[in-house]
Amino acid sequence: MVSRRLSISSNSLIVLLGPFVGFWLFFWMMPLIFGVDLSMRSDLLVEKSLKVRSVHAEVSDGAYVGFDNYRKAYRDEKFWRSLKNSIQYVLGTVLLTLPLALALAIRLIGLPRKAQGLLLFLLMIPGLAMPSVLSTLFYLFFHGREGFLNQYLILPLGLEPVNWMMDPSFIMPCMIFQSVWRWTGLVTLFFLCGLEGIPRWQLEVAKMEGLGGWSKLRILWMPGIGHLILFAAIFLTVDGFASFSGAYVLLGGSGGILDSGLLFVTYLYQVAFPGGSGRFDFPTATAMSLMVMPFLATLLYGILRIRRHRLGK
Amino acid sequence: MILSKFFLLIGVALFLFLKVLESKDLEMWISSFQDQVYYEKMAALYGESRKKDFNLSVSAYGFREMPDKLGVALRTGQGIPDLVQLDETFFGVFLNGPSPFLNLRDRAKNANLLEDLHPRRLEVFTFKDELLGLPQSLSAMMLYYRKDLFDEFGIEAEDIETWEGFRKVGQKLMEDRGQRMLALDGTLFDVFLRQRGSDLFGKKGNFLPDEKKALSILTEFAEMSQAQIAVMPDRGSVFDPVFFSGDLESGEVLCVIGADWYGLDLFPQFAPGMSGMWGMMPLPAWKNENGSLGPRTATFAGQGLLICKASEQKEEAWEFIEFVMSNKEANAERFLQGNSFPAYQPAWKDPRLLGEHQYFRQSMGKLLVELAKEIPPVRVDPRRPQAIFLMQENYFGAVMSGILTPLEAMEQYREAMQTGWGNVR
Numbered sequence: 097m098v099s100r101r102l103s104i105s106s107n108s109l110i111v112l113l114g115p116f117v118g119f120w121l122f123f124w125m126m127p128l129i130f131g132v133d134l135s136m137r138s139d140l141l142v143e144k145s146l147k148v149r150s151v152h153a154e155v156s157d158g159a160y161v162g163f164d165n166y167r168k169a170y171r172d173e174k175f176w177r178s179l180k181n182s183i184q185y186v187l188g189t190v191l192l193t194l195p196l197a198l199a200l201a202i203r204l205i206g207l208p209r210k211a212q213g214l215l216l217f218l219l220m221i222p223g224l225a226m227p228s229v230l231s232t233l234f235y236l237f238f239h240g241r242e243g244f245l246n247q248y249l250i251l252p253l254g255l256e257p258v259n260w261m262m263d264p265s266f267i268m269p270c271m272i273f274q275s276v277w278r279w280t281g282l283v284t285l286f287f288l289c290g291l292e293g294i295p296r297w298q299l300e301v302a303k304m305e306g307l308g309g310w311s312k313l314r315i316l317w318m319p320g321i322g323h324l325i326l327f328a329a330i331f332l333t334v335d336g337f338a339s340f341s342g343a344y345v346l347l348g349g350s351g352g353i354l355d356s357g358l359l360f361v362t363y364l365y366q367v368a369f370p371g372g373s374g375r376f377d378f379p380t381a382t383a384m385s386l387m388v389m390p391f392l393a394t395l396l397y398g399i400l401r402i403r404r405h406r407l408g409k
Numbered sequence: 410m411i412l413s414k415f416f417l418l419i420g421v422a423l424f425l426f427l428k429v430l431e432s433k434d435l436e437m438w439i440s441s442f443q444d445q446v447y448y449e450k451m452a453a454l455y456g457e458s459r460k461k462d463f464n465l466s467v468s469a470y471g472f473r474e475m476p477d478k479l480g481v482a483l484r485t486g487q488g489i490p491d492l493v494q495l496d497e498t499f500f501g502v503f504l505n506g507p508s509p510f511l512n513l514r515d516r517a518k519n520a521n522l523l524e525d526l527h528p529r530r531l532e533v534f535t536f537k538d539e540l541l542g543l544p545q546s547l548s549a550m551m552l553y554y555r556k557d558l559f560d561e562f563g564i565e566a567e568d569i570e571t572w573e574g575f576r577k578v579g580q581k582l583m584e585d586r587g588q589r590m591l592a593l594d595g596t597l598f599d600v601f602l603r604q605r606g607s608d609l610f611g612k613k614g615n616f617l618p619d620e621k622k623a624l625s626i627l628t629e630f631a632e633m634s635q636a637q638i639a640v641m642p643d644r645g646s647v648f649d650p651v652f653f654s655g656d657l658e659s660g661e662v663l664c665v666i667g668a669d670w671y672g673l674d675l676f677p678q679f680a681p682g683m684s685g686m687w688g689m690m691p692l693p694a695w696k697n698e699n700g701s702l703g704p705r706t707a708t709f710a711g712q713g714l715l716i717c718k719a720s721e722q723k724e725e726a727w728e729f730i731e732f733v734m735s736n737k738e739a740n741a742e743r744f745l746q747g748n749s750f751p752a753y754q755p756a757w758k759d760p761r762l763l764g765e766h767q768y769f770r771q772s773m774g775k776l777l778v779e780l781a782k783e784i785p786p787v788r789v790d791p792r793r794p795q796a797i798f799l800m801q802e803n804y805f806g807a808v809m810s811g812i813l814t815p816l817e818a819m820e821q822y823r824e825a826m827q828t829g830w831g832n833v834r
Binding site: 140174348349351 | 472473474475476477479480484498499501502503505506507641643645646649651655793794795796797798799801802803806807810812813825828
């Protein structure tokens with residue numbers, strides 16, 4: 097009887113997990129294996145695919161070059177620069193968005209339903225729009241002389257207009273600002289949902305005890321939505337590292353002056369595709385992606401450790 | 410009975426096979442959405458002129474997207490088109506290894522195209538003595554200037570003969586009226602280098618063979634930029650639609666440097682309300698060491714037609730290319746539709762190409778024919794696209810805004826080219 101139950105449960109496990117495992121193998125493992133293979137090949141075009149006979153003695157079909165592409169990537173300063181920029185971008189976005197969204201959610205929870213809904217909707221508009229559309233808006237916002245920021249803030253103060261997107265010290269803050277603007281509304285919604293779940297009696301007790309704002313935040317709000325903060329942090333981190341279209345529109349496909357806004361995915365695009373920056377080096381771009389994988393895996397593991405630690409508590 | 414059924418079956422299979430072969434469209438990829446209408450029209454014209462059923466499937470992609478797609482197709486060997494329209498800026502990208510394009514030299518020679526196409530433009534698609542594409546546009550750079558404001562400020566376009574003179578006029582304009590003269594773009598570095606008789610690559614493939622000239626160009630324009638005579642647009646590009654609606658329409662600058670396709674396509678498209686305000690003149694020349702003046706133009710970008718080696722319809726593709734390149738109507742249509750001024754020299758006598766242009770109210774054709782004799786050569790190298798983009802995106806703007814000195818930029822530029830290309834080759 098027990099063995100039959102086990103068999104049924106293992107069968108249903110296979111049925112339930114089968115599609116996931118299948119997709120995982122097909123869409124994740126196979127590309128990864130092909131990616132590893134590609135990362136060890138020459139960036140020269142291959143005769144077989146061109147259907148031509150080789151005139152280059154040094155190139156043969158699918159020429160393997162060992163770890164040359166990894167070495168090339170390791171020596172590439174722009175690769176490290178793009179990684180550093182992406183980390184800055186992610187940290188800036190996460191560290192600004194989370195407190196801002198939490199503060200907004202706490203303010204919103206005390207408002208009447210109708211006002212709350214309207215304000216939340218307004219806050220969420222940037223998150224619902226396409227990144228390229230947002231970047232175009234932001235581009236007009238940051239435009240050198242005619243932009244909104246210069247016209248209504250800098251020039252009225254009697255200052256010289258700032259060319260935001262041409263000044264290396266402003267490019268990254270502008271990009272972070274764009275990301276914060278985009279995601280704050282959506283993250284506020286998550287936090288608001290979490291705050292709504294905190295039992296009302298706890299709030300009443302806090303009120304009776306005369307808890308101040310900081311104490312309420314520490315004892316009530318934060319523990320109540322800790323899991324949502326973690327989720328939002330993971331979401332923003334993943335989005336930040338994969339960010340491409342926003343930066344592409346804002347900086348026209350380049351990394352900006354002195355590569356100040358060169359994000360990791362933008363650089364991969366530049367290396368891999370002819371239209372990126374006149375290079376056409378898929379293998380090295382693949383090697384770069386694979387080099388970053390252990391770092392991202394460690395980061396994810398770290399975040400999950402925090403979660404386990406919290407659950408343990 | 411069985412035998413007759415067998416033969417019938419074979420006959421049907423053969424018929425279907427031939428039908429499939431016959432109905433296979435010639436596939437063409439182009440990197441301009443505007444050109445789609447042109448090529449579809451040309452396919453119809455070609456079919457009519459040859460009195461045959463000719464099917465051309467034209468897929469239009471963006472300027473950068475097409476080379477991306479072509480790169481993927483060539484790398485994987487899947488879905489390679491028969492012919493492509495490729496900008497010369499990206500041509501070098503595909504020269505890294507065996508050429509994916511067919512050598513057209515013999516065919517072009519037999520069709521007289523080696524003589525009829527402008528020799529300097531043929532060089533742009535030539536690599537290791539193989540002619541891998543045919544150039545469609547002359548792409549000679551001119552100075553587009555605000556006629557109305559030049560008149561208002563009392564500037565005579567004819568008086569500006571050299572860059573030195575241009576700078577003096579700009580300086581006076583800035584001092585007297587606080588008006589900026591010129592919009593800069595990172596791609597101009599390569600243009601100015603060739604206008605001064607140098608290039609990005611030397612005969613032996615050495616990068617920046619004349620660093621002195623390169624430095625002096627950067628210094629000259631950096632000084633103009635610091636003095637507010639010249640200005641970089643926001644995203645460092647004069648090809649940006651916002652540059653037209655912002656910087657140009659607000660009169661922030663009086664001059665822009667661009668090729669024929671720039672004036673034919675971008676001006677009417679992005680600044681339609683400025684019709685009649687812009688004039689065209691040769692680029693100011695650089696003074697040679699002996700005091701003589703250098704060429705008043707150089708070329709930049711421009712599309713060419715290439716046949717992929719993987720094509721199974723090479724002859725059909727060639728016949729179509731030959732028709733588009735040498736047909737009188739095809740050349741005139743290219744100009745009239747606002748694509749480019751043709752590199753095919755016999756077409757230059759066509760009055761439709763020499764007449765007054767509707768937008769500029771001046772003959773673009775006559776000016777280009779005059780400048781065509783002065784076009785300096787371009788040295789093709791697989792690293793050329795990367796060199797152009799690196800300067801455009803990383804260093805030119807940094808030097809113009811004073812973040813890097815010309816010398817620092819040159820050092821970093823060399824280093825980046827070395828790293829980007831790897832030490833493998």
